[in-house]
Amino acid sequence: MIKKNILDFSYDELVKEFTNLNLKKFRVDQVLDWIFKKHIFDFFEMTNISKNEREFLDEYFYISIPEPIDIQESKIDGTTKFLWKLEDGRTIESVLLFYPNRISACISSQVGCPLKCKFCSTGASGFERNLTPGEIVAQVLAIEKLKDVNINNIVLMGMGEPLLNYDNVLKAIRNWNNKKMKNLGARRITISTSGIADKIEELADFELDIRLSVSLHAPNNYIRDQIMPINAKYPIEEVVQSCKIYQEKTKNRVTIEYIAIKGLNDEEKHAQELADLLKGLKVMVNIIPVNPNPANYERPSKKFLNSFLNKLKENNIEATLRIEKGTDIDAACGQLKMRKKGVK
Template sequence: MKNLLDLSYEELVAEVTSLGLERYRADQILDWVFNKKVNNFDEMTNLSKQHRALLKEHFSIPFLKLLDKKVSRIDGTTKFLWELEDGNTIESVMLFHPDRITACISTQVGCPVKCIFCATGMSGFVRNLTTGEIVAQILSMEREEKKKIGNVVYMGMGEPLLNYENTIKSIRILNHKKMGNIGIRRITISTVGIPDRIIQLAEEGLDVKLALSLHAPTNFKRDQLVPLNKKYSIEEILNAVKIYQKKTGNRVTIEYVLIKGMNDEISDAKKLAEILKNMKIFVNLIPVNPTAEDLKKPSRERLLAFKRILLENGIEAEIRREKGSDIEAACGQLRLKRIKSTS
C-alpha cells in the first residue's frame, strides 16, 4: 500500500489512471486531502463507493498522531510533538505574525550534525523522514489548528540537505497549485552548509529561499559550534553559496546564533563582515536559546554592538525577535524532554 502523501501530482495521476479511474479523480482526492484535510477515503463523498473501496486497497493517507502540544501565552507560538507510524517522534512549530502564519518543519528524526546549542542533536540521529512525513506535518498542523499555513521553513529537526531528495520532492508537493499551493518564495531551506547540495539546489529550478546557519566567522570557532565544519569548511560553504547566487540571483540569509563569550566578540563581528563582503546577504542575529547551562545569551548591549559593526561595514542585519520563549519553542526540546522522561 502506498502513502498518497509520498506521491507527486504526476505520480498520483498515473496511479489513479492505472486503476481505471478518470484523470480528474486525482484532483478530487487532492481537494479532500489538502483543502478539506480529510485523510479517510470513506468521507470523500463525490467518489463512488466502488472507487472509494478501490482506493482504500491501494493507498493510505497517514496524518500524524499528536502526542503533545504547547501554546505560548506570549505570542501564540504553537509547538507540536508528533508520533510517526514506527513510533519515532518529531516536532513542528507554528509561528504567528500579523500578516502570515509560518510553519517550521522537520526533515529527520533527530539530527547527525550535533550543533552544541541545538537540543535536536542531543537526542541523536535515527533516520530521514519520508516525503509524506514531511508533507504530513503541514496538513496535520492545519487540521489541528483549523488555520492555513502560508510560509514554510525547513528549519525544524534535522539537516534538510542531508535528506535532499525527500526535501526537494516535499517542496514541489507543497508548492503545487493542486496540492499545498504555497508560493515558492514563501518556502525557505535552512542548512548548516552541504556544499555539493547547495550547488545542486541551484540547478533545481526551484526559486526557494536559502538560509545558511553559519554561527561563526572562523573555522576554529565554527569547529567547536558545528562539528560538521570539520568536513566542510567555511570557505567551501561560502564558495558554494556564491555559485548558488550566481545561478539564481537570490539573496541568502545568514543565520548567526550569538553565544556569550564564544562568538559574540567585536572581533567576531568584524571578521564576519569581512568574509561576507560583496555577497548578496542578510544576517539574522539570534540570541541563543539555552539548551545547556553553560550557553548564555549576550547582553542587549553586546547584541546591538555586534549588529552595529555589521551595518557599518555594509552588511544588512537584524536581531531576531524571540518567539515562544515560555514554551521552549526551539526544535528538539520537547522531544528531548520526552525521551529523558521515558528512558
C-alpha cells in the same frame, strides 16, 4: 498487498498510479482537494467519490498523518510547538508561528539529526532516519487541521538537516508548490541548512525559486569547529563559496543565521570578521541569541547584541536581531522531545 501512503507521491506519479488502477485522472484532483483544501484524511469521507471507488482507494492507499502526543502553546504570541508520533513510533517536532503578514511553520526533515551541533537539543537526541516526502508534507496538513489555519510560509528548519535528505525534501517542496496540492508559492518556502556546500551548489539548479538560509554561527573555522562538527567536512570558506555560486546562478539574497553565544562569538571583532568573510555576497544576517542548550551556552547581553549588529551595519551588511517567539514554551527544535521522558 501493502498499502501506499498517498502523500509520498508527486502529482504525476499519482496520476500514473490511478491510471494503472483504471481510475479516471480527475479522481486524483478530487482526492487531493479533499486532503489539501478540506483537510479530510479518510477516503470514506470524500463524498463526491462513489462508495465503490472509495472502498477501492482504501484498498490500495492510505493517508498518513502524524499523531500529536504533546502540544505547547505560548500565552505570549500563540507560537505552538508540536511533538508528533510517526507510524513507526518515532517522534519529530514542528512549530507554528504567527507574524503580522504570514502564518509560518518550521518543519522537520529527519528524525533527530546527525550533525550534533553543540548548541542544539536535536543533535543531542541522535539521528534515527530520514523522513519520507509524505511525512514532511503531512506535518503542515496536521497543523492546519488541528489549529484551523492556512499556513502560507514554510521553513525547513525543524529537526534534521534538510540537505542530507535532499531528494525527499525537494519532492515535498514540489508538492507544496503544486497547484493541485498546497499551491504555495516557491518564494514562501525556505530551506535552512548548516552548510552542506555541494548540495547548496546543486540547489542553485533547482527549478523552483525557493529561499535559502545558511546557519554559519561563526566568523572563522576555529570557533565554528568548536560548535559545529560539520565544519570539519565543510569549512567555513567552502560554505561561503558555495553561497556565492548559488547567488551567481539564482541572483537571490541568502540569509545567514548567526547564533550569538556569550564569550564565544559575540564581540565586535567577531562581527568585523564576519563582515569581511561575507564581503561580495548579498545577505541578510539574522542574529539569534542562543536558546537553552545541552552545552549550557549563555546568551550575550543586549549591549553585546546591539554592538554586534551595529558593527555589521557599519560594514554595509544587512542584519537584524531575530524577533523571538514562544519564549514561555520549549520552542527551540529538540527541546520538547528531550523533555518528554520515555519517548523514542
